[in-house]
Amino acid sequence: MKDLDNIPAMMAEIGARAREASHALAFATSDRKHAALIAAADAVWEARAGIIEANSKDLAYGAEKGLSPAMMDRLMLDEARIQAVTEGLRAVAAQPDPVGEVIAEWDRPNGLHIKRVRTPLGVIGVIYESRPNVTADAGALCLKAGNAVILRGGSESFHSSRAIHACLVEGLKAAHLPEDAIQLVPTRDRAAVSEMLTMTDTIDVIVPRGGKGLVGLVQREARVPVFAHLEGIVHIYIDKDADPEKALKVVLNAKTRRTGICGAAECLLIHDQIVDTIGQDVIRALIDAGVQVRAEGRLQQIDGTTPATDEDWGREYLDMIIAARPVADIDAAIEHIRRFGSNHTDCILTENLDARDRFFQRLDSAILMHNASTQFADGGEFGMGAEIGIATGKMHARGPVGAAQLTSFKYLVTAQGATRS
Known part of the structure; x- marks a missing residue:
C-alpha cells in the first residue's frame, strides 16, 4: 500500500518498480505483449458500465471546476468512445513490434558486421490532462515498445483513468507480464508531477500531454528529457x-x-x-x-x-x-x-x-x-494505432509519437576474431 502522504517516497517506490519491470519488458515476446493488449481491450469493453459510472464523477468534478465545453468534451466518455478505446488497444496490438527491428546493417573492411536495432527507451513518464483515453493509448504504446510507463492523469480524469488502468493491469496479468509495467500515480496531488520531473534515476523520458500551462511547466522544470509540443496553433x-x-x-x-x-x-x-x-x-x-x-x-x-x-x-x-x-x-x-x-x-x-x-x-x-x-493530425489516422502525443521538437521524435518513436537503438557488432591494428 503506497503512502499517499509521503509523495517523494511513494514516487521513488513507483519508479523503482517501473525500472524493475522495464528489465523484463525489454525482452518480452511480441506474442505476450499482443496478448496483454487484446486482454486489456476485452477488459475495457466488459467494464464499460463501470468506466462510464467513474467518468460521471469526473464530469461532475469538471463542471464544478468550471471547465470549458471543449475541455468537458475531452473528458467525456460514452459507449462509443469506450469502443474507440478498445479499438485503439487492438490497433496497437496489431502493429509490428518495433523492438529488435534492424534499422540498418552493413559490413566493414575491418571484419566487423554491424547492425543498428531498435531497443526500448526503458521507463516513460506520461503526464496528461482531461482525456482519460490517454491512459489506454499511452499504456498500450509504451508496452508495445517494451517500455514500462508511469501515468499521471489529470485531476479531472482521476476516476476514469483509474477504471481504465485497472483493465490494462488485467491484460498484463493475463499475459504473465509484470503488473508494474503500467502504473498510475494514485493521487491528485501536484507534488507527484514535480517528483516525476526530477526522477532521473528511474525515468528515461517524460511525455506531457495537455495545455500550454502543463507543457510549459514540464519543459521549464524537467531534469528528465521531454518529448512535447507546447501548443497546437x-x-x-x-x-x-x-x-x-x-x-x-x-x-x-x-x-x-x-x-x-x-x-x-x-x-x-x-x-x-x-x-x-x-x-x-x-x-x-x-x-x-x-x-x-x-x-x-x-x-x-x-x-x-x-x-x-x-x-x-x-x-x-x-x-x-x-x-x-x-x-x-x-x-x-x-x-x-x-x-x-x-x-x-x-x-x-x-x-x-x-x-x-x-x-x-x-x-x-x-x-x-x-x-x-x-x-x-493523429497517430491513429497515420496508421500508428494510436499516439502518445505530437512532438514538435527536432531531437529523437517528431510528429505523432507511436510505438516506434518510443524506442532508441543499439549497435550489435559481430566478427570472426577481428583485431585492430
Whole structure:
C-alpha cells in the first residue's frame, strides 16, 4: 500500500518498480505483449458500465471546476468512445513490434558486421490532462515498445483513468507480464508531477500531454528529457488556386469536428484574390456552424464577424473560435505561420502543386498537409494505432509519437576474431 502522504517516497517506490519491470519488458515476446493488449481491450469493453459510472464523477468534478465545453468534451466518455478505446488497444496490438527491428546493417573492411536495432527507451513518464483515453493509448504504446510507463492523469480524469488502468493491469496479468509495467500515480496531488520531473534515476523520458500551462511547466522544470509540443496553433492557408468545394469541406471539418484537440484549426489565412469568393463562402459557413470568426481587413465586411486584435494571432482557442486574415500571397502566408505558428500542423488548400511544394519546402512544422483536414493530425489516422502525443521538437521524435518513436537503438557488432591494428 503506497503512502499517499509521503509523495517523494511513494514516487521513488513507483519508479523503482517501473525500472524493475522495464528489465523484463525489454525482452518480452511480441506474442505476450499482443496478448496483454487484446486482454486489456476485452477488459475495457466488459467494464464499460463501470468506466462510464467513474467518468460521471469526473464530469461532475469538471463542471464544478468550471471547465470549458471543449475541455468537458475531452473528458467525456460514452459507449462509443469506450469502443474507440478498445479499438485503439487492438490497433496497437496489431502493429509490428518495433523492438529488435534492424534499422540498418552493413559490413566493414575491418571484419566487423554491424547492425543498428531498435531497443526500448526503458521507463516513460506520461503526464496528461482531461482525456482519460490517454491512459489506454499511452499504456498500450509504451508496452508495445517494451517500455514500462508511469501515468499521471489529470485531476479531472482521476476516476476514469483509474477504471481504465485497472483493465490494462488485467491484460498484463493475463499475459504473465509484470503488473508494474503500467502504473498510475494514485493521487491528485501536484507534488507527484514535480517528483516525476526530477526522477532521473528511474525515468528515461517524460511525455506531457495537455495545455500550454502543463507543457510549459514540464519543459521549464524537467531534469528528465521531454518529448512535447507546447501548443497546437494550427493554420490553414487557402491559396488562390484552391478548389472551392474542397476548401469549404476541409475548413469546416478542421475547425468544428472537435474543437478541443490539438489538431483543430485555429487560424485561417486567405489569399487576397479569393477573399470575395471562396473566402466569403468559407467564412459564412463557419459562422453558420456557430464559429466565432475574428477577422481582419476585408473579411471584417462579412456579416457576423468580429474584429481581430493583436492577441488573436498565435493563439490556441480550443473552442468554436477562429482567427482569419487575408494575405497577399503564399509567401505572406508562410511568413505569418513562421511568426505565429507552433510547428505542430499546418495546411495548404490548393490545386497548384508548385504552391503545395513551396509550402511544404519552406515551412518546418512537424506535420504539413495538403487538401486534408488538420483533424487527421493523429497517430491513429497515420496508421500508428494510436499516439502518445505530437512532438514538435527536432531531437529523437517528431510528429505523432507511436510505438516506434518510443524506442532508441543499439549497435550489435559481430566478427570472426577481428583485431585492430
